[in-house]
Amino acid sequence: MDDVDEPGKQPELNWSLVDLAVINKRLEGWEPQAVLQWGLVNFGDDLAIVTGFGPSGIVLMHMATQLQAAPTIVYVQTDLFFAETMALRDALAARLGVTFVEVHSGLSLSEQAVRFGPCLWESNPDLCCSLRKVEPLRRFLAAKKAWVTGIRRDQSPTRAKATAVSWDNTNQLLKLCPLVAWTSAQVWAYIAQHHLPYNSLHDRGYPSIGCLPCTQPVGVNGHERDGRWVGTDKLECGIHVQMM
Numbered sequence: 001m002d003d004v005d006e007p008g009k010q011p012e013l014n015w016s017l018v019d020l021a022v023i024n025k026r027l028e029g030w031e032p033q034a035v036l037q038w039g040l041v042n043f044g045d046d047l048a049i050v051t052g053f054g055p056s057g058i059v060l061m062h063m064a065t066q067l068q069a070a071p072t073i074v075y076v077q078t079d080l081f082f083a084e085t086m087a088l089r090d091a092l093a094a095r096l097g098v099t100f101v102e103v104h105s106g107l108s109l110s111e112q113a114v115r116f117g118p119c120l121w122e123s124n125p126d127l128c129c130s131l132r133k134v135e136p137l138r139r140f141l142a143a144k145k146a147w148v149t150g151i152r153r154d155q156s157p158t159r160a161k162a163t164a165v166s167w168d169n170t171n172q173l174l175k176l177c178p179l180v181a182w183t184s185a186q187v188w189a190y191i192a193q194h195h196l197p198y199n200s201l202h203d204r205g206y207p208s209i210g211c212l213p214c215t216q217p218v219g220v221n222g223h224e225r226d227g228r229w230v231g232t233d234k235l236e237c238g239i240h241v242q243m244m
């Protein structure tokens with residue numbers, strides 16, 4: 001593992017067996033663009049950037065399009081996004097010149113209501129997330145070797161120990177988090193510097209935006225993810241929760 005001091009190509013490796021602690025120690029000192037470049041060089045079309053159109057994802061998408069003409073950028077369509085999020089998707093496609101890959105559960109909301117009840121996000125949000133987000137993404141990632149996500153340590157206690165590179169045991173591929181050490185302030189400074197579009201709901205008290213039924217605005221002293229699944233002990237949709 002001597003060649004990871006810069007984003008060069010690694011020899012073919014079984015990543016699940018590689019000592020990722022050694023790689024992380026070196027990648028921690030890299031700029032996010034270098035981590036991203038390392039992923040793009042090593043995995044090419046076998047790497048997918050997954051976004052929910054949050055601020056970190058916007059930064060990563062912009063960085064990726066500066067490094068490569070047509071990176072694979074994916075989002076999971078739950079059919080429950082805010083209209084503002086869909087408007088942002090279209091604005092980003094135009095601004096960055098990308099065509100997003102849409103991943104879908106294949107389960108319409110009406111079919112879900114018939115099978116599981118009218119508001120599954122209230123009666124069983126874990127099952128709703130599993131059906132509409134986690135499993136569809138898992139099926140898509142089954143054909144990939146690495147994925148990139150915008151999670152950062154400062155977002156929540158559940159993400160405080162995230163590392164730049166990890167083995168995603170749930171989905172059985174490498175997971176890259178180039179912005180893991182960035183703060184919210186750094187993300188917003190980057191968006192402002194590059195005049196990137198962002199979700200207009202952020203200006204109306206929504207620091208983190210998911211599906212409409214499960215997202216609320218937070219007060220001025222609220223933490224970034226306080227508006228998600230309010231009134232429950234649920235903190236994550238499950239995409240970033242690891243099966244042992």
Ligand code: SF4
Nearest residue numbers: 121125128129211214
């Ligand atoms: S965030 Fe809410 S509506 Fe969206 S998939 Fe999860 S439980 Fe369902």
